[in-house]
Amino acid sequence: MTHQTDRRKFFRRLAGATGTLLLTGCDKLSDSEWFGHVLSTGESLNKGAHHLLRTRKAMAQEFSEADLSPDFRSNGTSFPESAEYQTMAKADFKDWSLEIAGLVATPLKLTMAQIQALPSRTQITRHDCVEGWSAIAKWKGTPLHEIFALVNPLPNARYVVFYCADPMEDDGTDLYYESIDMEDAYHKQTILAYELNGTTLPIKNGAPIRLRVERQLGYKQAKYIMKIALVAQFDDIAGGKGGYWEDNGCEWYAGI
Ligand SMILES: Nc1nc2c(c(=O)[nH]1)N[C@H]1C(S)=C(S)[C@@H](COP(=O)(O)O)O[C@H]1N2
Ligand SMILES: [Mo]
Numbered sequence: 001m002t003h004q005t006d007r008r009k010f011f012r013r014l015a016g017a018t019g020t021l022l023l024t025g026c027d028k029l030s031d032s033e034w035f036g037h038v039l040s041t042g043e044s045l046n047k048g049a050h051h052l053l054r055t056r057k058a059m060a061q062e063f064s065e066a067d068l069s070p071d072f073r074s075n076g077t078s079f080p081e082s083a084e085y086q087t088m089a090k091a092d093f094k095d096w097s098l099e100i101a102g103l104v105a106t107p108l109k110l111t112m113a114q115i116q117a118l119p120s121r122t123q124i125t126r127h128d129c130v131e132g133w134s135a136i137a138k139w140k141g142t143p144l145h146e147i148f149a150l151v152n153p154l155p156n157a158r159y160v161v162f163y164c165a166d167p168m169e170d171d172g173t174d175l176y177y178e179s180i181d182m183e184d185a186y187h188k189q190t191i192l193a194y195e196l197n198g199t200t201l202p203i204k205n206g207a208p209i210r211l212r213v214e215r216q217l218g219y220k221q222a223k224y225i226m227k228i229a230l231v232a233q234f235d236d237i238a239g240g241k242g243g244y245w246e247d248n249g250c251e252w253y254a255g256i
Contacts, residue, residue: 105153153230161177166224179234
């Protein structure tokens with residue numbers, strides 16, 4: 001059983017036992033001391049809708065090499081259990097390619113070599129997980145807007161959906177997925193990262209490629225991306241809330 005499935009079953013049992021709504025890291029967040037502490041540092045979570053709207057275009061804080069955390073832990077899935085993923089991992093992801101589909105004029109499949117031939121961006125940022133940990137790391141990857149320049153999004157595209165390799169249920173179903181809007185998608189610091197702290201992205205952190213959308217909380221940072229689709233709405237995808245954790249009670253907009 002995966003850690004994630006374990007955790008969700010625990011929340012479900014708890015919800016059943018107390019007769020309350022499903023509890024997740026997101027629900028715990030609002031009344032924890034940790035949340036209050038982070039808020040009081042003044043550089044992190046948003047303090048209300050007004051502040052949030054004003055800062056949508058702003059850059060996330062970037063740090064220096066001296067600020068790097070000694071380790072960047074793995075959270076959630078650390079090795080997807082699907083046979084396809086494990087076969088790809090064994091071959092060092094040589095057979096992996098990224099499919100970009102949906103509301104685009106030019107659907108494409110890109111190999112890692114093609115992705116790495118595009119202009120890259122390197123950024124040192126802080127990752128904040130709702131479960132109560134943060135870490136500063138250096139990410140290198142391809143800005144999503146570079147990929148959009150190749151696929152030509154159609155005017156009715158409103159969201160970008162990231163389909164991941166890891167099943168969240170023991171029977172292999174319920175793949176992790178996430179979504180962001182076009183504003184975040186075109187943001188300078190939104191990259192598909194293939195390096196962490198100067199080395200190839202490790203499997204535990206989302207190999208071969210993962211999203212960094214730096215003004216959002218940890219669960220938006222989709223790992224193990226297999227496919228990207230541009231869509232007009234996400235109501236008809238999985239639980240309809242725009243992401244795995246969103247379908248389980250977290251907010252879709254996880255701005256920090
Ligand atoms: N595919 C996938 N992406 C994921 C997760 C996951 O379980 N599967 N966990 C999320 C959560 S809650 C966090 S905090 C970060 C953790 O990234 P890390 O494992 O590199 O620390 O990835 C996010 N993206
Ligand atoms: Mo997280």
